[in-house]
Amino acid sequence: MFRHQKELQFEVKVDRPDPMFARQVQEVLGGQFGEMTVMMQYLFQGFNCRGEEKYKDMLMDIGTEEIGHVEMLCALISQLLDGATPAEQQKAAEDPVTAAIMGGINPQHLLVSGLGGLPSNSNGVPWNGSYIVASGNLLADMRSNLHAESQGRLQVARLYHMTTDEGVRATFRKMLARDRYHQYQWMAAIQELEEKNGVVVPASFPPEAEMESQPEAYEFWNLSEGTESSEGLWATGSAPDGTGDYVYVSNPVPKGQIYAPVIPATELHHDLDGKASDK
Known part of the structure; x- marks a missing residue:
């Protein structure tokens, strides 16, 4: 079961609305390496985990935390969109440089979500379930998790430098801190599994079938x-x-x-x- 608490994991409070930046934040919500991806990836790995109970428990812990991160980003996008109107889109179009770089307001923020976050990336492409990896092999999955956290943290770090809004940056700093720990977490799990089963996946494939002694290896x-x-x-x-x-x-x-x-x-x-x- 899941239980929702009304409080966000960390405070989300922007200094001022910025509808165009809300579009950019969509990437770390519904993009390939966004919070929706890691949320679903960790939860499905946890749901299907057949290994030691500690791995399932850890996956469910972090997967549930990522639900909270999706909630935080939706709150952030909502605040960035406060007061947005079709006139804002016209204002962006009047500046060719801004229009070319930022693309203006995402019209779906007005037409579809009514000034809320969307399950899509910064170009409006819907989130896709094929983004996630849940193979059932713990070491393979933990390595995929480290990759996902690395790419996701990289994108948040880039967004951090794309805004001067201190409120937004404060939220990003919390996310960067948690993503740092999550990378440490997956590294620790990878080390533990490698020490137990070896570094090559799958460890259970018989060496004689692959003829590991052949030079091509x-x-x-x-x-x-x-x-x-x-x-x-x-x-x-x-x-x-x-x-x-x-x-x-x-x-x-x-x-x-x-x-x-x-x-x-x-x-x-x-x-x-x-x-x-x-x-």
Whole structure:
């Protein structure tokens, strides 16, 4: 079950309305790496978790917190839209630079939500369930969570520098702080799972089936001009799990055959012989 409390997790109080900035904030609400995505990702991972109870409990804790972050951003967008009218859209259009960069007010904030937040990104594209990852493999999912938090925090940090409204910035600072902890949290979970099962996903796939001893499992292929990539840790030393040493292949050559597809039946109308089918 879920239970809602009326108080927001942190205070949301803007200094002044800014309908055009409300449009930008939509990205961290309903964009690919917005709060709606991490909320749904963590909750579905938690709902479906079959591992140790501590992982399920942790996922449900943070997933529920993200519901509160969605609520905070809706409150922020609502305050930024206070007093917005169609005249504001016209005002933005009078400044070509502003219109080109910001795109003016999102008309759906007026027409669809009545001055409220929307489940969409900054260009009005609806949020999509395909943004989330919930594979059932804890290590794979925790790595995806770290990626999502990293991208989301990056976008909030960019928005922070796009406004001088101290009230908005105060809200963003709280979000940045929580996103910092969430990154720490996923790093800790990843470390714990790697120590338990190894660093490669899936750990349960039998090595003999993949023939892990084959050289391709440790080779870096130089397939772009230059050799600067040879200077990275991925090209020298040993694999993280100690099962082999990396090899830098400076001039890789193909190891497969030249593939020639079979000519399909004429009913598929590829017209490969230059003639149309008479059927």
